[in-house]
Amino acid sequence: MADKKRYGFVIDVERCIDCRACLVACRAENDVEIPYTRIWVRDLGLKGEFPELSRTYVPYNCMHCEEPPCVDVCTSGATYKDQETGLVLVDQDACIGCGFCVDACPYDARHLDKTRGVVDKCNACAQRVEMGRAPACVATCLGESRLFGDLNDPESDVSKALKEAKSVQRLVTEDVNPGPNIYYIHGDVMESGVLPREPRYTAAETFWRKLAIPAVAAGVGLSFLGQAAFFTKQLLEGEKEFEE
Amino acid sequence: MSHEEFIPLAERKHLREKQIKKHNIANILTHWFNAGAGALLVLTGLGILFSPRLGIVPDIWLEFVRNVFGGTANLITFHYTVGLIWMAVMTFNILVGFRKYFIPFARNRMMLDKDDIEWLKVKPLQMLGFVKDKPLPPQDAYNAGQKIYSYVVVVGALLIGFTGVIMTFHQLVPWPWLLQWALPVHFGAMGMIIAGWIIHVYMGAVFPEEKEAFFSMFTGKVSALYARLHHSKWYWRYVTEEAEWEDSVLEKGRQLQEEAAGAD
Numbered sequence: 001m002a003d004k005k006r007y008g009f010v011i012d013v014e015r016c017i018d019c020r021a022c023l024v025a026c027r028a029e030n031d032v033e034i035p036y037t038r039i040w041v042r043d044l045g046l047k048g049e050f051p052e053l054s055r056t057y058v059p060y061n062c063m064h065c066e067e068p069p070c071v072d073v074c075t076s077g078a079t080y081k082d083q084e085t086g087l088v089l090v091d092q093d094a095c096i097g098c099g100f101c102v103d104a105c106p107y108d109a110r111h112l113d114k115t116r117g118v119v120d121k122c123n124a125c126a127q128r129v130e131m132g133r134a135p136a137c138v139a140t141c142l143g144e145s146r147l148f149g150d151l152n153d154p155e156s157d158v159s160k161a162l163k164e165a166k167s168v169q170r171l172v173t174e175d176v177n178p179g180p181n182i183y184y185i186h187g188d189v190m191e192s193g194v195l196p197r198e199p200r201y202t203a204a205e206t207f208w209r210k211l212a213i214p215a216v217a218a219g220v221g222l223s224f225l226g227q228a229a230f231f232t233k234q235l236l237e238g239e240k241e242f243e244e
Numbered sequence: 245m246s247h248e249e250f251i252p253l254a255e256r257k258h259l260r261e262k263q264i265k266k267h268n269i270a271n272i273l274t275h276w277f278n279a280g281a282g283a284l285l286v287l288t289g290l291g292i293l294f295s296p297r298l299g300i301v302p303d304i305w306l307e308f309v310r311n312v313f314g315g316t317a318n319l320i321t322f323h324y325t326v327g328l329i330w331m332a333v334m335t336f337n338i339l340v341g342f343r344k345y346f347i348p349f350a351r352n353r354m355m356l357d358k359d360d361i362e363w364l365k366v367k368p369l370q371m372l373g374f375v376k377d378k379p380l381p382p383q384d385a386y387n388a389g390q391k392i393y394s395y396v397v398v399v400g401a402l403l404i405g406f407t408g409v410i411m412t413f414h415q416l417v418p419w420p421w422l423l424q425w426a427l428p429v430h431f432g433a434m435g436m437i438i439a440g441w442i443i444h445v446y447m448g449a450v451f452p453e454e455k456e457a458f459f460s461m462f463t464g465k466v467s468a469l470y471a472r473l474h475h476s477k478w479y480w481r482y483v484t485e486e487a488e489w490e491d492s493v494l495e496k497g498r499q500l501q502e503e504a505a506g507a508d
Contacts, residue, residue: 035269074294075292075293076292076295094319096423097423099424100424114375124491198323204428208427213431217435228282230451
């Protein structure tokens with residue numbers, strides 16, 4: 001049996017010209033309604049002095065993390081990390097759109113689709129990948145800045161590109177490192193605008209975890225111990241016939 | 245529960261055989277429907293709680309229910325479908341039986357009186373082994389503990405139903421915070437009911453002195469002896485009403501006889 005897959009993106013920052021064809025392709029492939037989007041291109045702004053100018057664009061979408069905070073926080077497992085592909089997916093039939101995961105995502109790569117009442121995000125075009133095609137954004141990328149493939153497979157495009165790359169960066173900080181599976185090559189992207197934030201947890205989720213669960217556990221536990229004590233007593237003393 | 249009351253043996257035997265009706269068929273059917281739906285809902289509901297941050301349900305159960313129902317989405321669909329059926333049937337029962345069953349039940353069997361308050365003060369202490377010699381005040385058809393638990397169930401069920409509807413029809417809810425709070429409230433209300441439910445099952449089905457209560461949920465009847473010892477207020481009212489009814493029948497019979505004699 002083959003090893004587990006670890007699908008991920010490699011993005012050659014040097015090759016991105018901010019044409020945003022990937023945004024259009026994504027919207028078309030996945031029926032993402034305006035004003036929502038599953039993919040962005042961040043502009044890090046002009047650097048240097050004339051005539052030595054440079055400008056970096058950072059294509060950006062769900063990082064399909066190794067330890068995704070969004071999956072941890074999802075009540076029902078509607079958001080899950082696919083065992084076979086390693087992709088982080090949303091089962092929108094199971095999602096109730098509470099938005100715990102939207103707050104938890106350190107990359108703000110998720111949004112709440114209010115018309116459908118569910119959370120939506122990049123699924124790496126799992127429907128295409130399943131059929132052996134590249135995600136829409138990758139297939140459409142004019143400069144071949146975007147690459148997609150199995151990072152566990154040394155023969156894949158992404159693995160080869162990483163091997164040959166002059167520089168490789170991932171968007172992580174000392175405090176926040178959920179193991180993102182987008183690798184940026186050939187450019188410096190480590191800037192505050194695109195670096196991850198701490199996962200946020202909503203008041204309701206904190207209340208549930210810190211208050212409701214201990215309270216219920218204490219109540220049910222005490223009640224169980226109480227009846228267990230009486231039951232033990234009943235067993236030890238034997239049952240007194242009620243009628244005598 | 246004035247267990248110490250002295251009743252001569254011959255009378256005890258007589259009382260043991262005499263059956264009196266405690267639950268009507270509406271109560272019995274509603275009770276078992278509620279129990280069945282509740283069991284399904286608790287088991288599937290706990291199975292939904294996948295989040296490792298919550299960490300309250302063992303993985304084996306989370307996987308088991310997903311395998312049985314074929315995935316999270318189907319599991320949730322089953323859960324809310326049973327929930328909606330439960331709410332529809334309970335609402336239907338309450339509305340259809342509003343005058344005949346619901347109002348009398350709420351008025352005669354759920355209200356707390358002075359004796360109940362006293363019972364609530366004495367009983368917990370006795371259970372912990374104090375004030376054993378203090379007599380317990382007489383109790384109605386349900387004792388004060390049962391009455392208190394019935395309030396917990398009513399409040400809990402309303403909270404569960406309300407938050408459940410919110411989550412079922414999440415597409416129509418424009419505020420994420422409402423869905424976010426519906427989750428812990430749904431869970432907390434369930435926990436509140438389960439804590440009391442453990443005592444309910446133990447007292448109803450296992451505890452030797454209350455065994456009749458368990459069978460009465462099928463037959464609707466308890467022995468007069470049980471009623472007199474455990475629910476004396478209700479028992480004596482029942483006996484009084486029965487006697488008054490018999491008196492009125494006798495009176496009517498005499499009148500008929502007199503009229504018949506006069507007509508001759």
